């Protein structure tokens with residue numbers, strides 16, 4: 212079966228599968244909807260980036276399939292552990308790869324392609340890109356990681372600016388909402404490197420970590436989307452204005468985006 216044909220069936224399967232996790236508990240329901248909506252938006256973003264690279268329609272379908280399935284483990288994770296924290300439960304990417312395999316979700320397409328998609332899902336949340344992988348597998352992983360970040364920026368910036376801010380602990384990681392920027396966070400971002408999760412001490416650190424994802428983007432189109440959607444401005448506006456560290460970091464990440472958006 213062509214991936215394009217399979218993808219149509221998979222979209223129906225996705226709706227069926229995820230609606231099986233619906234709940235009468237409002238918080239649970241909200242989080243399930245949040246992840247399903249995130250998935251749809253990552254599909255849109257990956258197509259936008261893929262088109263900018265002039266990928267074939269077959270490759271666009273493979274990319275979209277990766278996006279559709281990338282967070283499929285989130286639903287089982289939330290059902291079992293009531294959290295999206297991999298640290299406090301299980302790696303949602305590994306869980307997702309298991310779901311795809313156990314439920315034979317990709318049956319019917321070429322086994323090599325199915326394996327590549329599962330590999331992409333399994334690795335999408337790693338701290339860095341793996342080195343020893345064929346360029347083809349790596350292409351889809353890069354696409355997925357960029358598209359995923361684009362939509363996480365949408366989710367978090369909408370959250371930071373929502374009026375009557377109802378806290379959602381699953382987004383804030385339980386960090387204290389204080390203005391301090393930790394030394395390790397400052398140093399990493401000024402050196403144009405990613406912040407380690409283990410260095411986070413405050414919610415301010417976490418917002419800055421999210422700004423720093425621009426150091427982990429792969430394609431000019433993604434940088435263009437970041438500029439157009441004004442994600443960095445939006446995160447900055449949710450940070451303490453008086454902090455000179457915040458200003459330094461903001462300038463540095465903006466410079467990186469300007470240089471990279473082509």
Ligand SMILES: [Fe+2]
Nearest residue numbers: 253281282359
């Ligand atoms: Fe995601």
